[in-house]
Amino acid sequence: MFKPLFSLLALAAAAVQTLPAQQVYLSPDGDDAGSGTEAEPLYSLTAARDLIRRLPAGGDTVTVWIAPGTYRMTEPLILDGNDVRPVVFRSRTAEKPIFSGGIEVTGWTPWRNGIWRTRLPETLHFEQFYVNGRRAVRARTPDIGWYYVKGSRETVLDRGTGRAPQYAVQRIAVEPDELSPLRRMSREELRHATALFYHKWDVTRKPIDHAVPDSGWFFISGEGMKPWNPITDGSRYVLDNYLGALDSPGEWYLSPDGWLYYMPREDESMAAAECYAPTLSRLLVFAGSPDRPVAGKEFRNIAFRTSAYTMPLKGNEPMQAAAEVPAAIEADYASRLVFADCEVTQTGGYAFWLRRECFDNRIERCLIEDLGAGGIKIGETEIRMDGRPVTARNTVDNNIIRHGGYWFPCAVGVAVFQAADNRITHNEIADMRYSGISVGWKWGYNDQKTWITRMAEDGTMQYAEVLAGSPAVGNRIEFNHVHHIGWAELSDMGAVYTLGESPGTVVSNNVIHDIYSYDYGGWGLYTDEGSTGIVMENNLVYRCKSGGFHQHYGKENVIRNNIFALAYQNQLQFTRVEPHRSFAFERNIVLSDRGVLLSGPWREADIAMDRNDYWDLRADTALRFCGLPFREWRRIKDARSVVADPMFRDPEAGDFTFRSLKTARRIGFVPFDYTQAGVYGSAEWKERARLDETVTGAFAVAVETREAHYKAGAPQRSEQ
Template identity: 50%
Template sequence: MLCHKKIYQPISNRSITLRMKIKQMVLCSILFLQVHGYGQDTLYVAVNGSSSGTGTRQAPLGSVAEALLRARTITSEDTVHINVGPGTYLLKEPVHISEKDQHRIVIEGDPDHKPLLSGGISIAGWERTKEGWWRCKVPEVVRYGFRFEQLYVNGVRATRARTPDTGWFFVDSAKESIQHRGTGRVPEYATQVIFTRPANLHTLRKPDPEDPEIVAGFYHKWDYTRKPVVFLDRDSGRLFTGGTGMASWNPLQKGSRFILENYKAALTAPGEWFLGRTGYLYYIPREGEKMETAEAYAPALTQLVTITGTAGHLVKDKIFRNISFAHAADRMPAGGNDPMQAAAEIDAAIRVDWAENIVFENCEVMHTGNYAFWLRRAVKNSTITHSFIYDAGGGGIKIGETGLPAEGTPLTERLLIENNIIRHIGMLFPNAVGIVVFNAANNRILHNVIADSRYTGISLGWMWGYTVTKQYTTYLDAQGRLQYANDKALKNPSVNNEVAYNEIHHIGWGELSDMGAVYTLAESPGTHIHNNVIHDVYAYDYGGWGLYTDEGSSDILLEDNLVYACKSGGFHQHYGRNNTVRNNIFAFGHLQQLDFTRVEPHRSFSFTNNIILMDHGTMFHGPWDKGNILMEENCYWSMNAAAPLFMTQPFSSWRQHKDKGALFADPLFKDPLHGDFSFKSLKTARKIHFRPFDYKKAGVYGSGDWIRKSKMSGDEINAFRGIIREREKSYSAYYR
């Protein structure tokens, strides 16, 4: 027994020791897996973090880029959360996500204190000048050749020195000399001479040695063109520009307008700035601004985020939540910015290619020189929701490629753009669009607010005409080069898109022409535009419409929309086939209520069960009486004492020969002149089989703060109405 005791005791001690060691090893393994195997599934980023940090709350990393690199080392397949602390992060380069980032990753900030990812540099060291301006030295200008074309002071976009300070000058005439024709529709290189009144150039009589290149910005119909001025003759009123030739369908000509910017003598108004060759930045403060404490940023990066996969390796499952982005730059190319509908070639602060299940939720994109988002090539099943886009130099969101995808390249499709606010856009490129769908299909654009834009609200499609040859459209060849499809019969890929419950208002601002709150192109079966509220669309000249089916728009259903207070009418079809326009309310068009352009042998559209209310202008414009249009059971009413004519006919003749079952009767709205289109009684509506719809469901939804954020201020609305009152001798009572 003693012998057994002697033998047993040491074994027991060794067993206990072994068990303790095993427990310690297991515990260490668990900790190791939590930190390394499971990858520390939450990485922390803070403004006071460091690249040498471990990514814990106590030792955070210093940037999102560092956190993404750290996440690549995680071997588990769990979701990685990157928690970004509040504050401003000045990006040295765009946040780049590629196929190497294989985890599901959530990059998230505090919803009440969103972190700001800025593509700018901070500007400080201001001193007062003898002129009463303020200036500071930006050493990067001379040291590195760095130049910037936008500036933001105290969260407000400053204006690069320009003349005139408001409005524009007019072109008297323009001549072009083609140097190289090339093979495209537009000359590859040409020089232009722009003639204007010599008095318009008086501020340029004494060039300043600090002046870099002077830039001319031209407004012509639906386009905006920027060109460097290569020479000017002040005495004769001539400006000389060069680069790509003018488009024959929309050249600069008499009546085109322009501004001149980027020279020191134009620095005259509060809020203007000028950057000289020597690196001095000059600024005239706005009333109440104290430059000693001002926060100023100059954008340095064009992109803030790029998500780029490849054909064989899509980037998947990346979520940005509660993040603010700001200060993305636009820089004019050496030859200027050529005219392009919808500012289609302007890049975006956030660009996505070859990706799936990408989400931006409760984010902000502000103070950009370009568009906010571009979900461009082969992007699928992705979402932008509950996000705020504000003060964009370009537009809001671009979807799809401008050229037809190359053979074998998947189409961008099945995107959801919902519950977003897009306001105050087109600040540099007035031809930019709130949401534009190029070549992309099966997308849903729901419950967004688009307001305070200089051009079209939502644009669908990127082909002009029907599926026939000789249509000038573009596509990408096998080498990815953009080609003109002069003799190809191409089919529009932009089909089956839904635009619903959006509120689009106060767009145009009298700057460009030929726009629509919702604009469509080409054959688009399955596309459904419904339950939108559209109002206050005002173009410079012609073409401020609510719903606008342009070149070749076909097989589109437009129903249950409320459209009012549009300069050129609530609906216009240029040309198209088999569209359906039914159960809409069109009211208070300034020039006319309804517009139509091209008579064709086929059925252009059906127009049934709609209510048309007027108090100004005419009922129709264009050959409605000659067009192949099915019209039935529409209700017309004028709030004026005199009954309007229906294409030179009295209503009785119109009803008999063109619009069977139509009524000329009060639709019995409660208070339409103040925006209340609910019914006092359905007596009239029932007679034309009009189905009432709840237009108050349009727009964003959610908290009271979110809904209030979508509203324009009284001062902004009055400024919009002031443009109309200034330019029109008479106008609708809606604007009084």
């Protein structure tokens, strides 16, 4: 009985001894029973990890050479404190190998009305689906846009101790015709249908418990409504995940009994279509511990594709920035990780999360796109009270992060939570539904109590109120190109959004444009909720709906040497007067062609304004400063500022180079090369960062549609 065990150990020892120069090989044709040599490659990352663990500790770096092709992952690669050797995972060729968390779906047959279907095991459940590399849309009604709630009534059954009731039932009133498809549904089918509600800056997604279509009512339950974002008269909603909604090409539906239905797009043939469903929510996990962190792992020129997100049984409560949503690649207690020239695409949630005590990691030259949520999260969402260090000194440089928010429209491109001294530089961040970059995660000043949250395993949010300072200090947001954000879906957003005391944080040399919210709050630079000690300089910000800059409330920020131009409603906005210096606004150029110049109580606030240049492209418009002509305004603020043509070459076409520096010199404005923002490197990489014209065209249509809504007489809100 001991002979097989002895043979197995001998085989493992032989495999370790014969590894040439500490190299391991993987191939799509490999076998995890192989030795890992070039002649006998392995198949999975997990097998490579296990082989490396058997090597003697303290040796040289191990290189895992990966042949091109597609590798189907049946489990995530988990690296922990047992993985002590430095390892480089890299492609053997210029072609990226693909590690996929999805399974192929075949066996399609025609059904009816242009819909095809295939039978899957009833135990297989997924909420994202891809056809020929494109994300399909889970069947929804309406197909485009949303319906509007007529009213709601909440019955609280358990008050609890949090910020909202622990358990409540909501009756939602809508137009009866909007619920007509639900009349023919069985109780089991109805149990799988969901309602997605759009709030100001986040969303709620809940299963439908019961419906009375003839009365125009349906019922949801779970946590009580949030006082800051309730479901009320005028709230927007969408119904999805039921067969009756499958009526447009590109839509799909998975029934409780295992039938998968899909209506092909015009250019798709189901006889040849490549269809994939994600089965893994995480592809890579770095699971270190305080005494045994993970360190020294590199991934180069590798693609990670098709990760899942599954809604908890109770649904999704509203969550700013989709902060607690998992990521395809997650790390805790990890340092000196490198992801270079990689791709992370087709995610259910975020792509990366460097969460707890992650230091000196780098994500660079990566393509991060087609995202259910957002791109990269850094740091924890809760403020630790145990004195342990926070995540710090991570670099996100020269990446393309785009096409996100498909499942969680409230997600952001890059979020820095409770983390310090990170560098977010030279990234292309575009086509998101909420903010581009978010920095800080404490609402208010350090001497004020704040709520910290964490998500329980069942998806419910747990709340605690604490007195703690913000650890999000010293972060640098520089040379990023952030554009085509918002899509008129949510409100209260910023291309760069900050909150909490953040001394040493710098936002500079970014180019920001085409930021458009649904209602109020489509800003370029946005200092919110106690933002303090932040310097914003040398940024070019233009074509933002609500203003190039807005401060809700904060202290001692510096806004200098920026260009704010061509916003729709307000060029600049300020909200709360406080008994301290709110910010300095100096050496900026403000160019308008419509809307209000200064919105809010600028006149009453302690704002140091001086040496700015203001100009309006409309020849017959005299600028007004909080209702005052400039000659009177200068007696209050802006004593050395001017109203003069800044002499840009063609600002309406996006050319903000100077025809002359005459006006700039008058105010001490220092020209900066805004063309350096965004990605750098090869011409091919720069070209790849360009947003496709079909996307920019669709964004323009969304803006035009909303602007037409205002021109028809709808109110334009500017308040919080």
